[in-house]
Amino acid sequence: MLMTEQEVQLLAALQNIEIAPGHVPGVIRNFAVLVQQAALLFDAPLDVLLEPAPVFRP
Amino acid sequence: MAELVALPGTATEIAAAVRRGSVSARSLIEIALARIEALDPKLNCYTERMAQRALREADAVDARISAGIDPGPLAGVPFGVKDNYDVVGRVTAAGSIVNRRLPRAERDAVLIERLTRAGAVITGTHNMDEYAYGFTTENAHYGATRNPHDPDRSAGGSSGGSAAAVAAGLCSFALGTDTNGSIRVPSSFCGIFGLKPTFGRLPRTGTFPFVHDLDHLGHFAGNTADLAAVYDVVQGFDQGEHACADLPPSPVVPRLGEALDGEVAKLGGWFDDMADDQGRDAAALVAKALGARGRTTLPGAERARAAAFVLTSASAGNLHLETLRSRADKFDPATRDRMLAGALLPANFILQAQREREAFRTEVSAAFSRHALLIAPATPCSAVLLGQATIRVAGTDLPARPNIGLLTQPLSFVGLPIVTVPIRNGPMPIGVQLIAPPWREDLALRAAAHLERTGIVGPCETNPC
Numbered sequence: 017m018l019m020t021e022q023e024v025q026l027l028a029a030l031q032n033i034e035i036a037p038g039h040v041p042g043v044i045r046n047f048a049v050l051v052q053q054a055a056l057l058f059d060a061p062l063d064v065l066l067e068p069a070p071v072f073r074p
Numbered sequence: 075m076a077e078l079v080a081l082p083g084t085a086t087e088i089a090a091a092v093r094r095g096s097v098s099a100r101s102l103i104e105i106a107l108a109r110i111e112a113l114d115p116k117l118n119c120y121t122e123r124m125a126q127r128a129l130r131e132a133d134a135v136d137a138r139i140s141a142g143i144d145p146g147p148l149a150g151v152p153f154g155v156k157d158n159y160d161v162v163g164r165v166t167a168a169g170s171i172v173n174r175r176l177p178r179a180e181r182d183a184v185l186i187e188r189l190t191r192a193g194a195v196i197t198g199t200h201n202m203d204e205y206a207y208g209f210t211t212e213n214a215h216y217g218a219t220r221n222p223h224d225p226d227r228s229a230g231g232s233s234g235g236s237a238a239a240v241a242a243g244l245c246s247f248a249l250g251t252d253t254n255g256s257i258r259v260p261s262s263f264c265g266i267f268g269l270k271p272t273f274g275r276l277p278r279t280g281t282f283p284f285v286h287d288l289d290h291l292g293h294f295a296g297n298t299a300d301l302a303a304v305y306d307v308v309q310g311f312d313q314g315e316h317a318c319a320d321l322p323p324s325p326v327v328p329r330l331g332e333a334l335d336g337e338v339a340k341l342g343g344w345f346d347d348m349a350d351d352q353g354r355d356a357a358a359l360v361a362k363a364l365g366a367r368g369r370t371t372l373p374g375a376e377r378a379r380a381a382a383f384v385l386t387s388a389s390a391g392n393l394h395l396e397t398l399r400s401r402a403d404k405f406d407p408a409t410r411d412r413m414l415a416g417a418l419l420p421a422n423f424i425l426q427a428q429r430e431r432e433a434f435r436t437e438v439s440a441a442f443s444r445h446a447l448l449i450a451p452a453t454p455c456s457a458v459l460l461g462q463a464t465i466r467v468a469g470t471d472l473p474a475r476p477n478i479g480l481l482t483q484p485l486s487f488v489g490l491p492i493v494t495v496p497i498r499n500g501p502m503p504i505g506v507q508l509i510a511p512p513w514r515e516d517l518a519l520r521a522a523a524h525l526e527r528t529g530i531v532g533p534c535e536t537n538p539c
Contacts, residue, residue: 043411
């Protein structure tokens with residue numbers, strides 16, 4: 017999924033980041049790779065009880 | 075020009091010679107410094123050479139011997155550290171120029187302190203990918219480190235300067251870090267031995283972070299005995315590091331000769347599919363030599379790798395958020411764009427990646443209920459050319475730099491202890507991962523020692539002159 021420059025800047029603004037125009041194509045490219053990888057995480061359903069909380073063991 | 079002299083033996087042999095007074099620590103350090111002076115301009119392993127400190131510390135070792143005081147188990151052994159370790163009086167750049175505004179370190183990293191107390195002598199800091207975010211040590215600010223086996227090729231990364239320095243004999247061992255493969259990849263590319271212990275085993279006090287919950291410290295050496303000797307010195311809890319387990323040191327050197335007990339299995343599936351013929355053959359050779367009876371798979375490996383990839387980017391973006399806001403132009407472009415993208419990721423991706431890690435941890439635990447040791451190639455291929463854009467994996471051309479860690483990322487994601495051993499079964503060496511259950515570094519090191527004794531693995535000679 018390729019985001020537009022406007023979408024990238026909107027997301028960045030939520031975190032008070034100003035991305036220089038020259039940096040935007042690289043960010044879009046890398047974001048697309050991350051989205052592609054993240055899609056794999058939703059391929060197989062995880063047990064609803066599975067959660068990563070740290071546990072204190074006596 | 076005078077002929078360049080090699081260090082006279084392994085770290086263990088050097089320390090023994092110094093301890094019995096056969097050779098002075100100063101003369102050894104002078105050899106190491108001469109090699110660095112002659113070879114580093116070609117290889118670019120060092121970001122800073124520390125000749126004065128090294129000679130001063132070597133003299134201190136010699137003085138202890140003259141006074142009849144035990145100089146320590148690593149007396150006179152030259153070593154180096156990745157650029158993300160604190161060295162007193164120096165700014166810890168971590169391969170960046172952004173960090174130049176940070177204050178100078180007031181003390182050495184804890185691991186350096188322990189090594190110095192053991193008589194080892196630091197010679198300098200080593201080149202790395204910026205903030206450890208990469209697998210090739212092609213650094214926009216400090217240049218690329220070249221592979222001592224072939225200077226047109228990468229030394230691997232992100233601890234590439236450290237691995238190349240050991241492979242070229244500029245130092246006897248080196249400290250690195252491994253978040254997604256940054257010790258195992260350079261070990262593989264440079265044909266040397268590497269240890270990434272269990273997450274939480276070694277205190278990271280005094281090192282610059284990359285991804286807090288994935289960062290491991292570890293080291294490189296030319297053989298298993300040296301790897302174990304250094305490991306025994308650096309082990310132990312430190313209260314300055316919250317993720318460090320409060321475990322007593324578990325010395326391995328006395329146990330290196332013990333037979334390996336338990337079942338060994340070669341990892342198939344993802345770890346076969348993403349390797350090339352050379353890597354598969356190397357892993358098969360090692361598995362056979364260790365008496366592996368079968369193969370096993372970790373079906374969640376691909377998702378674990380994806381989760382590690384996503385979390386790494388998000389964590390790096392989080393850690394550097396302030397400087398990404400204010401000085402993004404000072405970053406290596408390759409690092410900056412990935413960190414910025416990571417900072418923008420939806421929370422849903424991050425939460426799912428965390429849950430995926432727990433699922434994979436359960437899967438790996440089940441595998442270790444059946445097996446004592448797992449075997450897999452370390453990298454999808456041997457050392458890539460500097461600037462190489464793609465690697466061929468499973469019949470597809472993939473971008474090289476993010477995908478060199480395909481086989482290492484799933485395993486560090488759940489913090490397993492791993493020794494990488496070198497095999498020379500092609501024009502360039504390649505590494506094989508010996509993967510042990512949590513806290514069982516001894517199993518991986520004993521397996522590596524067995525492989526060395528039987529001649530299956532061993533140092534891969536270089537001729538960087």
